Amino acid sequence: MVTVVDTAALDAGDRRPGRVADLLEATMSSRIRFRDPTAPPRVRLDGWELGGISVMRLDLTGDVALLRTARHARADPEPVVSLTVQEVGTARQEQFDARRVVTGGQLTATDVSAPYEYRWSGRGVCRALRIPAARLGLPADTVRRAAPGLHAGPLHDLVRAHVLALTRDAGRLSREPQAHAVAAATVDLARALLASAVGPGRPAADVLGETLLTRVRVYVGQHLTEPDLDAERIARAHAVSVRHLYRLFAAAGASLEQEVITRRLAGARAELARAGGRPVAAVARHWGFSDASHFARRFRAEYGTSPSGWREQAALRPDGGP
Structure with missing residues (x-):
């Protein structure tokens, strides 16, 4: 800037x-x-x-x-x-x-x-x-x-x-x-x-x-943090069918569901890296994961560590970031 x-x-x-x-x-x-x-x-x-x-x-x-x-x-x-x-x-x-x-x-x-x-x-x-x-x-x-x-x-x-x-x-x-x-x-x-x-x-x-x-x-x-964000809502907002929406992502070599999950996990990861944040379960809910255990499993699969483990690692870094 x-x-x-x-x-x-x-x-x-x-x-x-x-x-x-x-x-x-x-x-x-x-x-x-x-x-x-x-x-x-x-x-x-x-x-x-x-x-x-x-x-x-x-x-x-x-x-x-x-x-x-x-x-x-x-x-x-x-x-x-x-x-x-x-x-x-x-x-x-x-x-x-x-x-x-x-x-x-x-x-x-x-x-x-x-x-x-x-x-x-x-x-x-x-x-x-x-x-x-x-x-x-x-x-x-x-x-x-x-x-x-x-x-x-x-x-x-x-x-x-x-x-x-x-x-x-x-x-x-x-x-x-x-x-x-x-x-x-x-x-x-x-x-x-x-x-x-x-x-x-x-x-x-x-x-x-x-x-x-x-x-x-x-x-x-x-709308990433809104729990009701799903294919039906996205399709309706863009005046297309759910089938067309899935075909659109498939043609780009992507998956709508996986993209939403990946972006939510990235948002949660960034929030967990900030000092003095909310409890892990609250972070999970904020980013659209209603089940904290499901969030923890997806987080570990994506980043190789648990949400709390990532928070501890981030706290040890001088800039608090990845």
């Missing part, structure tokens, strides 16, 4: 609205305007790179407008699409002659290669992913056509949760070997989100079919 701007760490002179705007403009390639030139804003902007995707979190208190002009857009080396979740506060977005109110928790898509305006007053927090448009493989006008119906689209909640999780864990993920795989899955989700929001038709159906496995795996990850 790189903390790009943090006004709490600046001298008083550098917290002036004009100076803070300059610092933000150097990174965000937008014109930043604070309505009150005398009221110092409170700002923290963090950024990461994850497999060719830019990830950012902006926490800003003030009356601010982010203005992306045609000149800014022309200066970019390649077209970019931004997926943004307004985590805190209410914002107003304008692009392609369309105005919309963005409430807390809502996901929006922005074509960063075209002029736009994004503003709020008071405290606002947003989390965003910036994806090169070429990686999406969609027609150039897709964002313009998808944006009005994005919040009501079938994948809004799934992708919103993914953006929030990704921005929360980006620092750790960017250092891990699977960073590029996570980025590729994110691109698939973005493609499916935009294509489905445009409306029914052959292009949307094709993209949804191509990205089904990715979407199922992301859905599983988001």
Whole structure:
């Protein structure tokens, strides 16, 4: 993680609205305007790179407008699409002659290669992913056509949760070997989100079919600790049959049931490695194992030691980790 701007760490002179705007403009390639030139804003902007995707979190208190002009857009080396979740506060977005109110928790898509305006007053927090448009493989006008119906689209909640999780864990993920795989899955989700929001038709159906496995795996990850997560529920959430779901995983050389168990065991293993945690039985229940003995057998088969043995080993390591 790189903390790009943090006004709490600046001298008083550098917290002036004009100076803070300059610092933000150097990174965000937008014109930043604070309505009150005398009221110092409170700002923290963090950024990461994850497999060719830019990830950012902006926490800003003030009356601010982010203005992306045609000149800014022309200066970019390649077209970019931004997926943004307004985590805190209410914002107003304008692009392609369309105005919309963005409430807390809502996901929006922005074509960063075209002029736009994004503003709020008071405290606002947003989390965003910036994806090169070429990686999406969609027609150039897709964002313009998808944006009005994005919040009501079938994948809004799934992708919103993914953006929030990704921005929360980006620092750790960017250092891990699977960073590029996570980025590729994110691109698939973005493609499916935009294509489905445009409306029914052959292009949307094709993209949804191509990205089904990715979407199922992301859905599983988001609901991994819920004990009622089973094939029937997963199939229903994706409007496919259980038989189709099993065929999908078999074609990828995988098993749905085994993947769920393996990921639950990995989550439990990571939790057990943290100091001062819950009893083993409580950890097992949290990760979807109703029977502690069954959990212990599966854990030993996977990792060659018991859950309590793994916890003891982890406690002896300086970093408490594997």
